[in-house]
Amino acid sequence: MNSxxxxxxxxxxxxxxxxLFPVTPMLDMAFQxxxxxxxxxxxxxxxxxxxxxxxxxPQAVLQSDSAKATAADTERGTNDLEIDLETELVVxxxxxxxxxxxxxxxxxxxxxxxxxxxxxxxxxxxxVRDKPLRIVLYADDSLRYQAAAQIxxxxxxxxxxxxxxxxxxxxxxxx
Amino acid sequence: xxxxxxYRLKSxxxxxxxxxxxxxxxxxxxxxxMMLVHFGTKLEGATKTARLPIAAAGTPKSDLGLDRLVxxxxxxxxxxxxxxxxxDRASEAWWxxxxxxxxxxxxxxxxxxxxxxxxxxxxxxxxxxxxxVRRRLAEARRAGFAKFTLVVLRSRK
Numbered sequence: 240m241n242s243x244x245x246x247x248x249x250x251x252x253x254x255x256x257x258x259l260f261p262v263t264p265m266l267d268m269a270f271q272x273x274x275x276x277x278x279x280x281x282x283x284x285x286x287x288x289x290x291x292x293x294x295x296x297p298q299a300v301l302q303s304d305s306a307k308a309t310a311a312d313t314e315r316g317t318n319d320l321e322i323d324l325e326t327e328l329v330v331x332x333x334x335x336x337x338x339x340x341x342x343x344x345x346x347x348x349x350x351x352x353x354x355x356x357x358x359x360x361x362x363x364x365x366x367v368r369d370k371p372l373r374i375v376l377y378a379d380d381s382l383r384y385q386a387a388a389q390i391x392x393x394x395x396x397x398x399x400x401x402x403x404x405x406x407x408x409x410x411x412x413x414x
Numbered sequence: 415x416x417x418x419x420x421y422r423l424k425s426x427x428x429x430x431x432x433x434x435x436x437x438x439x440x441x442x443x444x445x446x447x448m449m450l451v452h453f454g455t456k457l458e459g460a461t462k463t464a465r466l467p468i469a470a471a472g473t474p475k476s477d478l479g480l481d482r483l484v485x486x487x488x489x490x491x492x493x494x495x496x497x498x499x500x501x502d503r504a505s506e507a508w509w510x511x512x513x514x515x516x517x518x519x520x521x522x523x524x525x526x527x528x529x530x531x532x533x534x535x536x537x538x539x540x541x542x543x544x545x546x547v548r549r550r551l552a553e554a555r556r557a558g559f560a561k562f563t564l565v566v567l568r569s570r571k
Contacts (some may be wrong), residue, residue, distance in 0.1 A: 262433050262437065265437070266433065266436075266437065266440070269437065269440045269441060269444060270440065272444050273440055273443055273444050273447070276443075276444060276447030276448060276451060277447060279451060280447055280450065280451065283450060285567045285568045286460075286466070286565055286566075286567060286568070287469075287471045287565075287566055287567070287568045288471065288535075288563045288564065288565050288566065289469070289471045289563070289564040289566060290561075290562070290563050290564075291561075291562040291563070291564065292560060292561055292562070293551060293554075293555050293559075293560055293561075293562055332544075334544075338541075338543065357470065378544050378545075378548075379544070379545070380543055380544060380545020380546070380548075381543055381544075381545065382543070382544040382545070383540065383541055383542070383543065383544065384467055384487075384538050384539065384540055384541070384542040384543070384544050384547050385467040385468070385469075385540035385541070386544070387467075387544040387547070388467035388469045388538075388540070388564060388566050389467070389468075389469045389470070391469070391564065392469030392470050392471040392566060393469075393470065395471045396470055396471065404548050404551065406548070
């Protein structure tokens with residue numbers, strides 16, 4: 240036992256050489272990487288996008304994975320839109336004199352704000368499951384784009400496949 | 415005798431630079447930039463002319479594609495082209511001109527189709543009248559463009 244301790248202590252005293260880790264290449268590489276990432280860095284942005292598909296027919300498709308499955312269905316034309324009533328919802332957006340959103344209606348139901356529209360559409364989306372959900376948006380021409388974008392954003396969040404940007408004034412004239 | 419000689423190293427001593435904190439910081443910085451390199455990059459055509467609307471949009475999954483056309487719509491609803499704001503006939507001519515160029519290019523490579531494959535990136539001002547924006551999109555549709563991307567700012571909710 241004693242002899243073992245003695246040999247160990249002797250070794251620690253005699254071995255003066257240290258294990259050297261060459262840091263220089265690692266630092267070189269690290270600085271190269273750092274320079275690359277700093278030069279290619281772009282500040283984070285809040286920009287997002289709403290993708291629409293607007294073919295020659297008056298309908299727009301919000302593009303998503305589920306939308307691709309129904310793209311063929313929407314390309315068949317507008318006849319299906321008229322028949323499949325339970326999955327086609329009409330959104331009316333009325334503007335006040337300043338162009339702000341005054342009234343928002345989903346079908347005949349008046350909604351308080353766009354968040355309620357988003358919630359309702361999401362719930363409706365769950366109910367109709369795999370069926371393509373279509374929205375026809377009738378908005379006043381004087382409505383600010385801010386409000387219209389919020390409505391389209393709400394549709395996008397609820398995974399609505401098709402949105403048709405209809406002319407509210409033309410509808411008014413028809414009536 | 416100069417004063418600094420007091421600090422001169424003895425012959426058996428070596429000066430060792432402690433690189434550990436430096437390496438720590440550098441690796442932290444690399445990690446930071448690596449995490450942000452593909453996060454929240456702006457779409458092309460960012461301009462201060464159009465103040466984007468704030469909206470809660472779903473996560474887009476589709477690829478933007480190679481052929482893109484950035485359109486800036488100002489607060490009056492006109493297309494910004496240089497210093498001009500184009501609307502009605504001028505904007506329709508603007509769309510037709512761009513569509514014609516692309517159609518000719520598609521014909522050259524034998525890929526002509528009814529709808530152009532170009533993705534139109536619309537940067538419309540939040541104060542623009544919706545009716546004008548809708549008209550600009552309708553003009554684009556008539557010219558043959560079908561794929562659109564509306565650029566918005568994510569709401570904080």
